[in-house]
Amino acid sequence: MIRTAWLVLKKDLTVEVRSLEIAYTTLFFAVSCVLFFAFALVKEGKAPEDGAAGILWIAIAFAGTLALGRTFERERQSETLRALLMAPADRPAIYVGKLLGIIALLIAAEIVLVPLVAFLFQAPLLSHPFWLAAVLISGTIGFAAVGTLFSAMLVRARSRDVLLPVLLYPITVPVIIAGVRATAELLQPDVELSLVRFWVALLLALDVVFVTLALWTFEPLMTD
Amino acid sequence: MPKWFMPLAGINAVMFAAAPFIIASANYEATMGLVQKIFYFHMPSASMFLVSAVVCGIASARYLFGGSPRQDRLAYAAAELAVLFGAITLVTGPLWARKAWGVWWAWDVRLTSSLMGWMVAWAYLLVRKYGGPGSDKLAAGLALFGMANVPFVYISVNYWRTIHPKTSVVPTLPADMGMALWFSFASFLVLFVLLLRLRVYLEEERTKLDALYLSLDE
Numbered sequence: 001m002i003r004t005a006w007l008v009l010k011k012d013l014t015v016e017v018r019s020l021e022i023a024y025t026t027l028f029f030a031v032s033c034v035l036f037f038a039f040a041l042v043k044e045g046k047a048p049e050d051g052a053a054g055i056l057w058i059a060i061a062f063a064g065t066l067a068l069g070r071t072f073e074r075e076r077q078s079e080t081l082r083a084l085l086m087a088p089a090d091r092p093a094i095y096v097g098k099l100l101g102i103i104a105l106l107i108a109a110e111i112v113l114v115p116l117v118a119f120l121f122q123a124p125l126l127s128h129p130f131w132l133a134a135v136l137i138s139g140t141i142g143f144a145a146v147g148t149l150f151s152a153m154l155v156r157a158r159s160r161d162v163l164l165p166v167l168l169y170p171i172t173v174p175v176i177i178a179g180v181r182a183t184a185e186l187l188q189p190d191v192e193l194s195l196v197r198f199w200v201a202l203l204l205a206l207d208v209v210f211v212t213l214a215l216w217t218f219e220p221l222m223t224d
Numbered sequence: 225m226p227k228w229f230m231p232l233a234g235i236n237a238v239m240f241a242a243a244p245f246i247i248a249s250a251n252y253e254a255t256m257g258l259v260q261k262i263f264y265f266h267m268p269s270a271s272m273f274l275v276s277a278v279v280c281g282i283a284s285a286r287y288l289f290g291g292s293p294r295q296d297r298l299a300y301a302a303a304e305l306a307v308l309f310g311a312i313t314l315v316t317g318p319l320w321a322r323k324a325w326g327v328w329w330a331w332d333v334r335l336t337s338s339l340m341g342w343m344v345a346w347a348y349l350l351v352r353k354y355g356g357p358g359s360d361k362l363a364a365g366l367a368l369f370g371m372a373n374v375p376f377v378y379i380s381v382n383y384w385r386t387i388h389p390k391t392s393v394v395p396t397l398p399a400d401m402g403m404a405l406w407f408s409f410a411s412f413l414v415l416f417v418l419l420l421r422l423r424v425y426l427e428e429e430r431t432k433l434d435a436l437y438l439s440l441d442e
Contacts, residue, residue, distance in 0.1 A: 150365070150366075156357070157357075157359055158356030159355070159356070163351055163355060163362075167362075170343035170344045171366070174337075213369060221288065
């Protein structure tokens, strides 16, 4: 089970490292997104309060949607997803491998986005690096858990590019709310860590619910 | 259609005709006055909204793991009703809130999670309509995630500091108000059952028609 997940992850990372297609396009998209917000919201050198937290998460969500779409579009081109599903391996293991690949990609994007947002919006994002990492990682897991399941299912559907956000955003609203609130709290001059801890706990609870539901439904959903 | 449908529909029509009189005869609430009476429509439709989401989720789970098309039709019907009752809830709520809180909308946990649940129901219908072949399973997966939201909506007012009234308000109502509320609730419940049955029936007929077309082609 762990071996299968690792093999799927290794395959995805190898394909990605050779072309870096998704990494570059996603990152470029996310950076343009942040720039748009900077033009729209920064007035006289000052960003609105809590603006940086919202913008960081919007950029992650949009870039994540793009990365999810591309990752599975690649699997669709020569029907490799079908081949993967026909392999004598546990379906949940395939899901876990795909999920880890997406999470790795998004965390790589966040490593670039966080300093960029901190720089453009003069936000003290890096004053609590440990807590920021906890918020970002737990939020990314929740977002990617739902996203991987739905984009895998959408591979066979018509108009999948439009339907992915339709499916993904209503379900992941709690993740985005908790992520934004926790990040906004970290930007306050005197951070109340009990509040941050509460939001991270909520994010972890959502992660558990989403990953469990996804593992449980991946098998029947991917069967023709 | 089952035999009970038409008589029950007649009874339900009488119930809805009588509801305004029963609601009007209940006492005015001390601080809110007339506006409080929105509650007799808001709470029952909100309950039916959550019931629809649960019915849709359970039917979807049974469809995914059992594969019976009957459950799929039930889930589809319930999702449409979730959109309908959710719309009533989200219209009556702000009408009351404008008077009670001074604003149409507040980003309160319960309001946000209800809106999110309503959007999931819309997403379900959009996927069914535009997803093409295989969208029934896709939508069923979505419904399961949507159902996970329901307990959250219900407990949200009791566990979080929100401005929405708590669920414990209902048992503490004076007898006349409680009477009017439960009468409305029963009317909405019967309406829900009727609409659900009617919508499933429509979907059954459509399946039959599709089968006939297919056999004609062969």
